[in-house]
Amino acid sequence: MLTALQLNASASDGGAARAAVRVHEGLSLEGPVFGWTSRFQAASGPASGLGVCVGSPLQRSAIWRRLHPRLTQWRKRHWRTNNPALHSLAWPDTGLGAELTEAHSHGDFELLNLHWLGDSTLSIEEIGRLPCPVLWTLHDQWPFSGAEHYAPLPGSGSDLAALERFTSGYEQETSPVLERRCDLNRWTWQRKQRSWRQPMTLICPSQWMADCVQRSALMSGWPCHVIPNPLNLEQWKPVEPLLARRLLDLPLEAPLVLFGAMGGTADPRKGSDLLERALVSLAARSEGQPKQPHLVIFGQERSALQQSFGLQVHCLGHLHDAVSLRLAYSAADVMVVPSRLDNLPNTATEAMACGTPVVAFRTGGLPEIVNDGISGRLADPFEPEDLAQCIASVVFQPEKQRALEQQARQQAENRWHPKRIAALYASAYDEALERSA
Incomplete structure (x- = not known):
């Protein structure tokens, strides 16, 4: 050996x-x-x-x-x-x-x-x-x-x-x-x-x-x-969404948009400023929808985004263990990875292994993670309006979302x-x- x-x-x-x-x-x-x-x-x-x-x-x-x-x-x-x-x-x-x-x-x-x-x-x-x-x-x-x-x-x-x-x-x-x-x-x-x-x-x-x-x-x-x-696919696998939300004290009915990065919103490479502009647009698109989406952030204690748009924000803080992260991914309807430049971010692959569709810009290694329209959505770099449209196409179309969830998990099993x-x-x-x- x-x-x-x-x-x-x-x-x-x-x-x-x-x-x-x-x-x-x-x-x-x-x-x-x-x-x-x-x-x-x-x-x-x-x-x-x-x-x-x-x-x-x-x-x-x-x-x-x-x-x-x-x-x-x-x-x-x-x-x-x-x-x-x-x-x-x-x-x-x-x-x-x-x-x-x-x-x-x-x-x-x-x-x-x-x-x-x-x-x-x-x-x-x-x-x-x-x-x-x-x-x-x-x-x-x-x-x-x-x-x-x-x-x-x-x-x-x-x-x-x-x-x-x-x-x-x-x-x-x-x-x-x-x-x-x-x-x-x-x-x-x-x-x-x-x-x-x-x-x-x-x-x-x-x-x-x-x-x-x-x-x-x-x-x-x-x-x-x-x-x-x-990825260890026995460790990273879906948890029943309602159970995950109860354990994390998150809303049970609202569509949840998840964002996470080391340092939270501090690293410009992670694109939190682009996400902020996209969420303002998403809030406007949400008018008239029966359920308003909420934003969930992990990676920092308090969000610098809280006063910047019309969505309610939940901060989970720093999640250091796989169990907490797995719950966060499983609770969310969509994981957003708005990076300007990234190789193969763990947050995207982990989320997909937990059956959560990923929305990202078509840049760096992200197109190798997300099959646009199959396991998630890819937006034009670096267009906040297009990113908002991609998020909306997931959270406001439940049948499409379920199909994306199944393909996200299947892709993780096939590739990683x-x-x-x-x-x-x-x-x-x-x-x-x-x-x-």
């Missing part, structure tokens, strides 16, 4: 951590049929689950753990940017690279599967020195970008080529005015170019991400597989079953081992 080590910055925090743990759990359960099993290692978070190990490198002292983030902040001291996305320098070395090299030499694992690393898991240079076969599951654009985890969001009249600097290798002439004094994106990208001489095998959860890879100056032509994230995903990962692992031999 061969072992793949999954490496992620956290064992629990963030969508990438949840997706990485699901890959690990799916391989642990279904992988042995294909000759593979899995271990999971993270720098932080609770070590819950079989084969999950959490902790800093053994040789990393308490002093160095405190000093490392301060060095990162010192390196960013002159840096300014208009891009609100997270930026990671992955500098300097953490010591984990040497520990992984030793573990591989002792036969602890045959292959390393990187996930989301952030600033303090491995440095760029440590990744380049790893002697073992390496695959990388891309949960965002950081691996082929500079320091930014997502390219800047396009605005009216923006030049996409200037925003997507990863396509041209972060040339100086594409540097935004605010970053010209200290272009950390260019510095970070150049370190990747120098350090990553051998192509790694890439796993993209969406075809959209794979297309970005092929347009990138750094990783174009590298081996690449499109494999979505798995752990056994199917484990088989695809095992095939990619076999290929990577053959290439490294």
